[in-house]
Amino acid sequence: MPEKQFNPLEFEEKWHARWDADDALYRAPQHPQRKYYVLEMLPYPSGRLHMGHARNYSIGDALARYKRMQGFDVLHPMGWDAFGLPAENAAIQQKRQPREWTLANIAQMKKGLKRLGFSLDWEREIATCEPEYYRWNQWFFLKMYERGLAYRKESLVNWCPKCATVLANEQVVDGCCWRHEDTAVEQRSLEQWFLRTTAYSEELLAGLKDLEKGWPERVLTMQRNWIGRSEGAEVDFSLENSAEKIRVFTTRVDTIYGATCLILAPEHPLAARLVSAEDQAKLKAMVDDQGRKDPSNLEKEGFPTGAYARNPYSGERTPIWIGNFVLMGYGTGAIMAVPGHDERDFEFCTKYGIPIRAVVKPADSELREPLEKPFTEYGISVNSGAFSGLPTAEARQRMAAYAQEQGFGNPSITYRLKDWGVSRQRYWGTPIPMVHCSQCGVVPVPEQDLPVVLPLDVEITGAGESPLARHEAFWKTTCPQCGQAARRETDTMDTFVDSSWYFYRYCDAHNSTAPFDKAIAGSWFPIDQYIGGVEHAILHLIYSRFWTKVMRDLGLITNAEPATKLFTQGMVLKDGAKMSKSLGNIVDPEAMVAKFGADTCRLYVLFAAPPDKDMDWQDAGVEGQFRFLGRVYRFVTRSVDRLNGAPAELTSEDKRALKKLHQTIGKITQDFEERWHFNTSIAALMELTNELYACEAGLTSGALREILRNLILLLEPFTPFLAEELWEEIGEQGPVFRQRWPEVNPEYLVEDTLEIPVQVNGKLRGKIRVATGTAEADILDAARRDEKIAVLLEGKELIKAIAIPGRMVNFVIKG
């Protein structure tokens, strides 16, 4: 009989069709265990774990199905990216209604996910584009507004000219928009809505400690840097001939006796008043420059205001300057310049001839003045009045305390983290539920009037103006307080708001009285395992942590963190660059799928590297995976005839194959549970297959069924189509993904004898075979008697003999 041909395209189509026709197949059994996974299904191929959604191409499904077998449940996979700004951009390009486009996108995604075998109860889903979701976003916004966590203020903000909208700090990458890496972000002064993420600075930082076990070090570090806690003191310098004070923040208050000038940020509120009339233009130019130029290579510039302030410690009269390198957005917007002990101040003061003074010396030597470079390390205070002689750490503490006692300052902690600007001048997003009344000012929309819904007849021009601001029927309203004509807020919320808490809503998506029920959310959260790209380390992953803490303080949940474990998958690169739509270097997996089938392609992506590593896409090598699957297919199909023979004693080949099989079960189970290194799982399956080929002639019906069944079960997470096909071939019932995961039978793993490497002076010189469990002395004895070893030991002085039972023998000799 001719051998069956391996034709994956044919049977993949068959299984697609069968699965499409049988909805019931996807209703997962309820499981009492309260664990689940949120798997993000990003609709672009840069994610290593997810390769597009339209076809069965992701290993998200593999994990999901595997975990279901392990008793885990999958709550929901979600591609929020499909609901946010790309939807609007694509709609503009296609001249279509964004809502229509997005719903079509969701439908397509659902279809794809169903093929992946996700256990989804579609009825429970509410997409973020639906009015019900606006309601709860708006509800949260009002709650935050009540508590002062949402506020509106005019400020300099990042503006992407391409998106024609404001961006949060987190969304600016290298001075460019995170969506348009070729477009420089501009600074504009606008009235914007903010969420007070800074209210949680300390907690967001402290919480990272609890995540150390489950989150990658890299992400924790990025978040720590982003929050940027820095301990120091704030000190008031009093303005000469005025009751006003200039407050500075410093981490080195111990150097204050060396402060030879104060420098204000150009935007400092006092700056314009202190600067003389003829210098006003200079000041204005500096403000503009600071917003525009790349700060990393901006030349330090400044000029004196002519005004003076008094140093509260030394009483010294200190000139006040304006400097372009001082930022209004950090600390107090004013610094004391200590050129003797700070690189930047040194550069600035040297340039303008401002005196340089040493007030800290190294513990074991003296400083020679004039200083050639600043001494920035810790040492001993000198020339510092009553504080002279103190080591730096103590001086910092004592001097900050002194400021507090005397009432001109206090110890202080400053954070780099800023509040989250959530206003967007887009159509697509949740409308901010506020009304502007000329009489009452800003008035929140009453809770019972929610949701404020987006109009559907909006015109999207892409011309860079808020479409809602041009939609009179939307913005024309009355004030909820006085009933007069008023203007509705036309800004919409950043779509990162949606992604900050959607996964909580999925627990209880039909709740009409609250975002979700506390008990239900409590039974699910926190997430056990979260998977996503590292690109969200300081975007989504900070926002959703913030939102979780707010929800906890609102009494909605009890967990302080959204996810206990985080896995950051690597990106797929093309020629060393991140694949992206804007760069146009996307590899379309469809062509490869069309040639080799989805199983082969998925296997290829998984085999190339562990999933947390970036991987440069190369087409070469796919054939190897195709060949491997062909080998499996042919082995199983040609073994079917022998499956039902009369049972007999197990042959040595049977035993050998069963041993390898059970080793493989152990290996793959471990990879899934501990490491997620699927590349080594697949290598183990290849080894098993190679072993089966080597043993094939001697395999009997006594072992074959167990071998084939388990081989298929092990393959199923990686190649679901092939698994189903072969499962049917060997006459088994039911979908493979409903089967129990195989377990190791330790009986097959027992070894009668062991091979032990023998070293002489640490170099491998031979191997001996001994019975399992042989005692140390007997192993050494056997090693000494080994021909090769005996020759080497002959006539030499034996210094030491080490035997690690079951592992290794090492003789140390001399002469």
Next chain:
RNA sequence: GCCCGGGUGGCGAAAUCGGCAGACGCAACGGACUUAAAAUCCGUUUCUCCGCAAGGGGAGUGCGGGUUCAAGUCCCGCCCCGGGCACCA
């Protein structure tokens, strides 16, 4: 500048707790089958030296030191690559 990763054959990579470096695959080469090719099956393949051969020696995980019977793995000091932060006071 500061903070994280990483550096292993021609290539992608293994080596999980300090115990046989290079599993598995790609590419390459050789053999079987074939009129031939494809496909398939079976081999070889870190580098280097000695040998006709069987076989044997030496070196080797970015570089230099150290700890250890034993180091890709631990410690110290460098180099290079990738990523993050950055006039942050």
